[in-house]
Amino acid sequence: MSTAMKKTKNVRRSHADRGFTLVELMIAMAIGLIVTLAVTTMIVVSQSHERVTTGANDMNQGGAFTASILDNSVRSAGAGFSQYWNRGVIGCRLNAERSGKHILPRSSALPAPFEKVMGGAGVSDLRLAPLLIAQGQSAGASDVLLVMSGLTNVGDVPRDIRSYSTADNKLFMKNTVSLHQGDVVVISREGTTDCIVTQVDGGASPFEDTPGQDTLPLGGTFFSEQSRDGNTSLTDLALDSSGRTKLSAIGNVNNVQLQAFGVGSDQVLYRYDLLQSNDRDASEPVAEGVVAMRAVYGVASDLDRASSMPAPVWEAPADDFALDALIAQSPPERIRSIVAVRVSMLVRSSVRQPSLVADESYTLLAGLSGASTVRLADSERHFSHRIFETTIPMRSMMVRLLPKGETQ
Numbered sequence: 001m002s003t004a005m006k007k008t009k010n011v012r013r014s015h016a017d018r019g020f021t022l023v024e025l026m027i028a029m030a031i032g033l034i035v036t037l038a039v040t041t042m043i044v045v046s047q048s049h050e051r052v053t054t055g056a057n058d059m060n061q062g063g064a065f066t067a068s069i070l071d072n073s074v075r076s077a078g079a080g081f082s083q084y085w086n087r088g089v090i091g092c093r094l095n096a097e098r099s100g101k102h103i104l105p106r107s108s109a110l111p112a113p114f115e116k117v118m119g120g121a122g123v124s125d126l127r128l129a130p131l132l133i134a135q136g137q138s139a140g141a142s143d144v145l146l147v148m149s150g151l152t153n154v155g156d157v158p159r160d161i162r163s164y165s166t167a168d169n170k171l172f173m174k175n176t177v178s179l180h181q182g183d184v185v186v187i188s189r190e191g192t193t194d195c196i197v198t199q200v201d202g203g204a205s206p207f208e209d210t211p212g213q214d215t216l217p218l219g220g221t222f223f224s225e226q227s228r229d230g231n232t233s234l235t236d237l238a239l240d241s242s243g244r245t246k247l248s249a250i251g252n253v254n255n256v257q258l259q260a261f262g263v264g265s266d267q268v269l270y271r272y273d274l275l276q277s278n279d280r281d282a283s284e285p286v287a288e289g290v291v292a293m294r295a296v297y298g299v300a301s302d303l304d305r306a307s308s309m310p311a312p313v314w315e316a317p318a319d320d321f322a323l324d325a326l327i328a329q330s331p332p333e334r335i336r337s338i339v340a341v342r343v344s345m346l347v348r349s350s351v352r353q354p355s356l357v358a359d360e361s362y363t364l365l366a367g368l369s370g371a372s373t374v375r376l377a378d379s380e381r382h383f384s385h386r387i388f389e390t391t392i393p394m395r396s397m398m399v400r401l402l403p404k405g406e407t408q
Contacts (some may be wrong), residue, residue: 080150298340
């Protein structure tokens, strides 16, 4: 091999052994950094979008679920006892026992977050009503909804009672159509403040409704025959020959609905069973992420005389429609005029964002009487918030009956 060829190969080998120059390395590093930065940015943006999407889904699902729970309870409010509202049924003070122990009226406060309801003294003067709003009586000045409804098998109306036998705990009526074993019923009389919650139960011989049946046996878990103070009894209520004593079915023992809904300090919507049907004197969590709840009544006047259903007017639960004022009115004309409720909830996501994503304040029921503004701390503004509002009609309250003494 010639000397020239050897030199050429040595030069080529020296260039190959030498590698990249400093300029080439810097260019390669710059390109690598740009690619890394682009990929990292894409990942950060993707994760941010994922958090936003997850938060929005949380709020949408939570708000829809909460609205559905309230809708299912409120829509049937008053079923079983709203008819003949001026006959002593609506507005009567509830007396109830469970397994021989008085649970209504209640002198002690309800469990949190309902400890402020009716002045914090419990529900000592709770009246039978389809819907009552206790304004600002749960956490964060949120409202409490008191919902009472029946779930009878057929459309029911209060029916007359002829007499009561203390010897065998039986009511004598004109008929027992649509009543079943396990039904929880309310016995009331026009002109009497207290009414008594009791239960249908045939004991060893299960009660069966048959045509022409006029005897209704009482017993079971919710059996009671007198008020807590002893001033009113089934015997006293039944001693009336003018037909003013009524029986109203408010549902089977497994699905009777006397409930309270309110917001806790932990931003959870809670439900409390006023009859303690599960034998638990405790609030039950229903939905997470509920920061605040406000509600107003949908009121329609002249229900009995108008040729068509009047458009409801929204009334805040204050002044004449404050809880105390509503239950004090006799006959309960304002309670009768309530045909809907509008509920506004501020719902929060469970996903924290690195930056502030929520507004400083949110106005619930904006533009309506009873509008309320909720202000958020900066720590809460890292979570997405959204307002959910729903209007729930009360079907049973829309059924119009002529006032007593009037004809069509």
